[in-house]
Amino acid sequence: xxxxxxxxxxxxxxxxxxxxxxxxxxxxxxxxxxxxxxxxxxxxxxxxxxxxxxxxxxxxxxxxxxxxxxxxxxxxxxxxxxxxxxxxxxxxxxxxxxxxxxxxxxxxxxxxxxxxxxxxxxxxxxxxxxxxxxxxxxxxxxxxxxxxxxxxxxxxxxxxxxxxxxxxxxxxxxxxxxxxxxxxxxxxxxxxxxxxxxxxxxxxxxxxxxxxxxxxxx
Amino acid sequence: xxxxxxxxxxxxxxxxxxxxxxxxxxxxxxxxxxxxxxxxxxxxxxxxxxxxxxxxxxxxxxxxxxxxxxxxxxxxxxxxxxxxxxxxxxxxxxxxxxxxxxxxxxxxxxxxxxxxxxxxxxxxxxxxxxxxxxxxxxxxxxxxxxxxxxxxxxxxxxxxxxxxxxxxxxxxxxxxxxxxxxxxxxxxxxxxxxxxxxxxxxxxxxxxxxxxxxxxxx
Amino acid sequence: xxxxxxxxxxxxxxxxxxxxxxxxxxxxxxxxxxxxxxxxxxxxxxxxxxxxxxxxxxxxxxxxxxxxxxxxxxxxxxxxxxxxxxxxxxxxxxxxxxxxxxxxxxxxxxxxxxxxxxxxxxxxxxxxxxxxxxxxxxxxxxxxxxxxxxxxxxxxxxxxxxxxxxxxxxxxxxxxxxxxxxxxxxxxxxxxxxxxxxxxxxxxxxxxxxxxxxxxxx
Amino acid sequence: xxxxxxxxxxxxxxxxxxxxxxxxxxxxxxxxxxxxxxxxxxxxxxxxxxxxxxxxxxxxxxxxxxxxxxxxxxxxxxxxxxxxxxxxxxxxxxxxxxxxxxxxxxxxxxxxxxxxxxxxxxxxxxxxxxxxxxxxxxxxxxxxxxxxxxxxxxxxxxxxxxxxxxxxxxxxxxxxxxxxxxxxxxxxxxxxxxxxxxxxxxxxxxxxxxxxxxxxxx
Numbered sequence: 001x002x003x004x005x006x007x008x009x010x011x012x013x014x015x016x017x018x019x020x021x022x023x024x025x026x027x028x029x030x031x032x033x034x035x036x037x038x039x040x041x042x043x044x045x046x047x048x049x050x051x052x053x054x055x056x057x058x059x060x061x062x063x064x065x066x067x068x069x070x071x072x073x074x075x076x077x078x079x080x081x082x083x084x085x086x087x088x089x090x091x092x093x094x095x096x097x098x099x100x101x102x103x104x105x106x107x108x109x110x111x112x113x114x115x116x117x118x119x120x121x122x123x124x125x126x127x128x129x130x131x132x133x134x135x136x137x138x139x140x141x142x143x144x145x146x147x148x149x150x151x152x153x154x155x156x157x158x159x160x161x162x163x164x165x166x167x168x169x170x171x172x173x174x175x176x177x178x179x180x181x182x183x184x185x186x187x188x189x190x191x192x193x194x195x196x197x198x199x200x201x202x203x204x205x206x207x208x209x210x211x212x213x214x215x216x217x218x
Numbered sequence: 219x220x221x222x223x224x225x226x227x228x229x230x231x232x233x234x235x236x237x238x239x240x241x242x243x244x245x246x247x248x249x250x251x252x253x254x255x256x257x258x259x260x261x262x263x264x265x266x267x268x269x270x271x272x273x274x275x276x277x278x279x280x281x282x283x284x285x286x287x288x289x290x291x292x293x294x295x296x297x298x299x300x301x302x303x304x305x306x307x308x309x310x311x312x313x314x315x316x317x318x319x320x321x322x323x324x325x326x327x328x329x330x331x332x333x334x335x336x337x338x339x340x341x342x343x344x345x346x347x348x349x350x351x352x353x354x355x356x357x358x359x360x361x362x363x364x365x366x367x368x369x370x371x372x373x374x375x376x377x378x379x380x381x382x383x384x385x386x387x388x389x390x391x392x393x394x395x396x397x398x399x400x401x402x403x404x405x406x407x408x409x410x411x412x413x414x415x416x417x418x419x420x421x422x423x424x425x426x427x428x429x430x431x432x433x434x435x436x
Numbered sequence: 437x438x439x440x441x442x443x444x445x446x447x448x449x450x451x452x453x454x455x456x457x458x459x460x461x462x463x464x465x466x467x468x469x470x471x472x473x474x475x476x477x478x479x480x481x482x483x484x485x486x487x488x489x490x491x492x493x494x495x496x497x498x499x500x501x502x503x504x505x506x507x508x509x510x511x512x513x514x515x516x517x518x519x520x521x522x523x524x525x526x527x528x529x530x531x532x533x534x535x536x537x538x539x540x541x542x543x544x545x546x547x548x549x550x551x552x553x554x555x556x557x558x559x560x561x562x563x564x565x566x567x568x569x570x571x572x573x574x575x576x577x578x579x580x581x582x583x584x585x586x587x588x589x590x591x592x593x594x595x596x597x598x599x600x601x602x603x604x605x606x607x608x609x610x611x612x613x614x615x616x617x618x619x620x621x622x623x624x625x626x627x628x629x630x631x632x633x634x635x636x637x638x639x640x641x642x643x644x645x646x647x648x649x650x651x652x653x654x
Numbered sequence: 655x656x657x658x659x660x661x662x663x664x665x666x667x668x669x670x671x672x673x674x675x676x677x678x679x680x681x682x683x684x685x686x687x688x689x690x691x692x693x694x695x696x697x698x699x700x701x702x703x704x705x706x707x708x709x710x711x712x713x714x715x716x717x718x719x720x721x722x723x724x725x726x727x728x729x730x731x732x733x734x735x736x737x738x739x740x741x742x743x744x745x746x747x748x749x750x751x752x753x754x755x756x757x758x759x760x761x762x763x764x765x766x767x768x769x770x771x772x773x774x775x776x777x778x779x780x781x782x783x784x785x786x787x788x789x790x791x792x793x794x795x796x797x798x799x800x801x802x803x804x805x806x807x808x809x810x811x812x813x814x815x816x817x818x819x820x821x822x823x824x825x826x827x828x829x830x831x832x833x834x835x836x837x838x839x840x841x842x843x844x845x846x847x848x849x850x851x852x853x854x855x856x857x858x859x860x861x862x863x864x865x866x867x868x869x870x871x872x
Contacts, residue, residue, distance in 0.1 A: 113858065113862050117857060117858055120857075152393065159399075159400045159403065160403070161819055163382060164382050164600070164819050165379055165382050165383070165384030165602075166384050166601075166602070166821045166822075167384045167385070167389045167604070168603070169389045175806065181813075182813045185813065185814070185819060189850065190853045190854075193853065193854050194857045196407065196411040197415075197851075198858070199408045199411065200411050200412040200416075203335060203338075203339065204335055204415075204416070208331050374614050378621070381600060381621040381622075381625055383600050383601075383602030384604070385603070385604035386602075386604040414625065414626055415633075417626045417629065418626075418630040418633045418634075421553060422549065422630070422634070426549050592836075595835075596839070599839040599840075600818050601818050601819070601839060602820050603820045603825045632844055633847070633851075635844045635847065636847050636851045636852075639771060639848045640771055640852070644767050
């Protein structure tokens with residue numbers, strides 16, 4: 001980050017705009033999906049914002065690829081950016097990078113390993129879940145025989161799915177809804193497994209330390 | 219605990235009353251929720267008990283903050299107390315502290331690490347689950363289209379949720395019911411993960427030791 | 437086991453009869469629950485077998501307590517036997533001990549740690565699941581509004597519960613059915629967690645070893 | 655693999671044909687199950703392909719048993735091949751071996767341990783899930799009272815089962831469908847547990863390394 005290479009300078013300069021872009025992308029998508037009675041001009045505005053954010057990421061990706069001079073190896077080394085480029089729903093995952101940058105800038109105490117995992121994976125799950133709930137709502141709420149009719153249902157379904165509880169009181173019924181649901185299960189469960197595992201390890205560590213700190217004469 | 223600082227003395231003196239207060243709080247809430255035909259005066263009594271317990275915790279929190287002389291750092295360092303102060307439903311978690319104190323007073327053999335995790339996390343899950351079942355029952359049993367109609371349904375729902383089984387034969391349908399349900403999933407699953415993981419590790423350890431103890435000639 | 441103390445000799449002598457007793461207990465319970473048109477005399481025979489097996493365990497427990505000369509500490513040290521004594525449904529768990537004894541007698545190669553965990557916990561889950569399915573069937577199949585109507589439904593429900601999948605197409609509806617279901621979740625999930633965890637560790641170990649064995653020049 | 659023993663040479667020679675055979679077996683089964691209006695001659699062709707593939711594996715198994723000169727120990731040492739021989743649905747698991755062979759032939763960089771587990775277990779889950787979805791569809795779609803009516807339903811059911819979410823909106827109702835479902839839960843969950851556990855470990859490792867690489871002055 002502190003290096004003076006062209007890539008380093010490019011990343012420092014574009015950082016804030018890209019983070020803003022990812023937040024705007026998600027916000028525009030949320031408005032587009034959730035605001036039903038929106039006048040046509042607003043809807044077009046939202047689409048424009050989304051396209052602009054998308055274009056921004058594409059340009060950033062292209063410039064960084066060019067600067068790296070790595071060819072195909074760049075695609076493999078930056079798979080998260082590649083995924084984000086291809087699937088706009090996952091774009092908010094870039095926010096994780098911003099969060100890390102903010103933490104660094106403040107020069108706060110370095111996070112412990114478990115805290116890092118919980119922050120990274122937890123934030124990813126949160127963003128992924130929100131984007132997933134939006135997408136499921138958009139695809140399902142007007143389908144014939146749908147049980148997910150409101151955005152509240154969609155969020156409830158997402159939470160019960162990510163916790164692997166799966167009540168089944170509301171479930172996606174369309175092909176694309178189910179496809180996104182399977183993707184959400186795949187990504188979400190792996191990430192949540194990391195969060196739960198880290199939390200358990202952290203709890204074990206805290207309790208082990210507390211046991212050691214107890215004075216022997218007590 | 220054995221130190222003679224003002225904080226140490228304060229904690230030793232208030233310990234028993236706070237534990238009693240947390241049990242009373244939960245009991246009063248349970249009576250308030252479960253006893254339908256209760257005369258008005260009793261209901262007011264329950265509310266008074268809950269408010270008194272709440273006030274007790276607030277005073278205790280304030281005094282300890284004052285004595286610590288730490289300012290904002292106290293809030294971060296005692297996050298459990300802060301959470302308990304804000305959300306009365308979680309108050310019973312303080313009982314875990316009492317249990318620990320009782321264990322210490324009896325000077326019994328120090329618990330092994332896995333036993334500590336199982337006791338702490340298991341008891342938290344139990345109390346959290348009971349409070350959650352009460353809250354869900356209160357919010358759901360009179361809602362239109364509700365499937366959770368009795369307290370038994372609510373306990374059954376809580377158990378199947380905490381085990382991540384999630385049958386879906388009874389599910390919360392109101393906004394606040396679902397909000398509490400999501401909170402219960404989040405806390406409960408992380409804690410239960412700790413319990414299950416500790417149990418597995420303990421089983422592995424026991425079986426490994428048993429294997430070593432077996433005489434070579436057998 | 438090879439010691440010549442009274443306890444050791446008692447255990448060696450009663451071992452086979454107790455194992456037979458536990459199998460008979462489960463078999464008699466299965467016949468009692470599953471065979472509907474059984475003549476009254478057979479049913480009484482089944483009950484007699486169950487009572488006899490129960491009595492055998494009670495006598496064994498009493499004699500071992502006496503021989504140990506430990507008083508209350510015996511109850512804590514042999515908690516599995518105590519649980520088995522109180523809850524006849526869990527009696528088959530004693531079979532695990534027999535299995536271990538058979539393995540030892542054959543002097544076969546000592547099982548690896550993960551294999552031991554998988555055998556112990558897996559067998560416990562199997563027996564617990566079978567006993568649980570029987571109990572759920574007995575309690576539910578005639579209840580008003582029941583969805584578990586055949587023993588096949590009960591086994592299917594048990595499997596989907598132990599795997600934490602929980603479809604909810606069939607679920608217990610009676611108070612005691614749900615109580616046993618919660619017990620099954622508690623015990624079964626902890627044990628299954630141990631099995632799954634051991635399997636993962638074993639897979640990791642096998643693949644790590646395989647990776648090392650690969651000749652460097654390949 | 656590089657040894658010049660008869661077994662080594664046999665394996666090198668038959669490798670490609672066996673892999674092709676396993677793919678053909680799965681493809682023929684998929685066509686047989688999914689293509690309803692297929693003329694009789696095509697169906698017979700599919701069955702012939704399946705039988706031929708089966709025969710190929712049987713011959714391969716027999717020859718390798720003969721060459722090993724190990725008798726019964728061969729069955730225990732090659733349990734995967736034995737399982738595959740008995741249960742044609744699991745045959746595609748052999749593809750995992752091919753994948754490994756292709757990786758080796760290309761002499762690419764050796765996969766890290768976690769990547770190996772994820773590739774092996776993940777591919778197994780994928781193939782097992784596809785075969786399971788086919789079998790469930792074949793057994794269920796014409797059963798009275800069935801909820802799994804299309805192949806899409808079957809795939810959706812398989813995904814929600816393997817993730818232990820288990821919505822229960824579609825579930826198998828026939829005896830054999832439920833039997834296969836239980837097998838799928840057993841195998842799938844253990845393998846998925848390995849994938850999730852490895853992913854968590856890998857994430858922890860990546861984040862731990864990233865934390866170390868950060869320059870101290872940043």
